[in-house]
Amino acid sequence: MNIAFVTDSGTGKSKEYWAEQGIYSLPLQIEVNGHSFDEEENIMIPDVLNYLHANVPMKTSLPKLGEIEDLFESLKEKGYDTIFAVPICTGLSSTMNALEMAANMLGLEFIGIDCYTTAVVQGEMILTAKKMWESGHSIDEIVRMLNRIADSCDTILLVDDLNHLKQGGRLTPMAAALGGLLKIKPVLHLDMETEGRIDALAKVRTMSKAQDYVINRLKEIGVNKDYTIIVAHVDAKEAAEKYSEKIRKAIEGAKIRLIDLVSTVSIHTGLGCLAVEAFLPYEKQK
Template sequence: MKVKVITDSGSGLTKEQAAEYGLDFLPLQVIIEDKAYLDGIDLTVEELYDFIDRGFLPQTSMPPLGMIEEKFDQYKEEGVTDVVLITLSSGLSGTNQAIQASAKWRGIKMHTLDIYTTLAVERYLAISAAKLAQDNVHPDEIVARLKDSVDNSQGFLICQDLDHLSRGGRLTPMAAKLGGMLKIRPILEVSKNTEGKVDVCDKVRTTSKAVKKACSLAIKAVKDIKDYELFVMDSRDEQEALNMLEELHAEYGDITIQRQPICAVIASHTGLHAVAVQYVKKVKGV
């Protein structure tokens, strides 16, 4: 058995970073002014933030099909028999299905699951899968361990720029306009609870109240913090990210909470000044 582990750029990893963890990498595409960029290869998250800051409205697409086909042709030549695949939620993208179809055509066995989310949780699961594969854990067992973590994970996202949500069909244009005028902040959830799609779990007045509420939702779910990983992310909103960290540290004490930027393909839809918290149960054996 020869095993490879693949992730996509929804993990926030670049191609080079993925390689450092022993991961193979497929970039999602970010389209700006009719030009397609390969996320994590020829577009960094800071460059994407700059585009948004200058008024561009990016769109996103799954990895180029030709790149997927080329990857699996290479696997076939190298004698790869099994692939563990960790991609962003199937509710957000058709990436997982497209990759599975390419593997099936070449007779390569796929081991995958819907992680129902993206961002830091996807990154953690992908890196964990690579570590387990390096320890010669069977691919079926890797997926079983990841599933236990996925079943105990959740994330909450707060966006200040409601126009981006409106463009993505998450809010009507009128709701976005009224929300901006009234300073209403929807708290968005992407998890197994929402079947991997973006859904509004609550609406509050002001960003500061939304941050407190998102943290309280995570705290309510995570009782024994030693069994979990916590992440705080933002798209150029360091102050609200720090506020979120303060709320979490007030509950859990001096623990490690990982800070990451909201990756390019997700920030394309949230806009700047978004902040998020995610938690996931630690993967067994990692």
């Protein structure tokens, strides 16, 4: 079995970055004014933020089908017979289906793992898969480990309003219903239980109380110093830094990394969004 490991730009990393890891990546598409751009290739986070500030409508979609087919054809020519993919979750995108369809058309075996989110945990999972394979683990062992990582993860979003998410159709009905409530800060999340769709966790009156709710949620699900904790933001660095400090004080030994929220998510959450992604990485799994 000769395996090619494949992901997409939902990780927040470019094709060049992943090529250095021996992993293939496909850019998700961002449409602006009728033009389609490759995420992390010819449209970057600062560009997306400028469009958000200017209230320019944007749409996101899966990688170009032709580019998927071209990549898989080239992989087949190089002698690969199996595609092992960890794309952006199926609850947010149809990328997984497109990858599987392209692989089947070319007679390639396809192994696709749903990360039930995107961003850092997506990248962690594809890296773990490649490392484990190179260390001699079986496919079954790799799949079990990736599912354990995904199961440990919760991605929690605090947004100022739900208009972007409602328009994109990426909310569960319960979460979408919160959009009609006034003076409410919805706490949203996506994980294995929600099948990667954005669902409502709670509704509170202030952003401070929403952050407190998230911290209590992290404690309840067992997040500790062994977890990888990411705080992401959409052009709200100062607020994200203060949020990170609250989490550090609440969870002993917590090490937190601050990042910009990936473009294909921030387009749907809008400016000011704060997100936490917490998961137990491969090295800390028992």
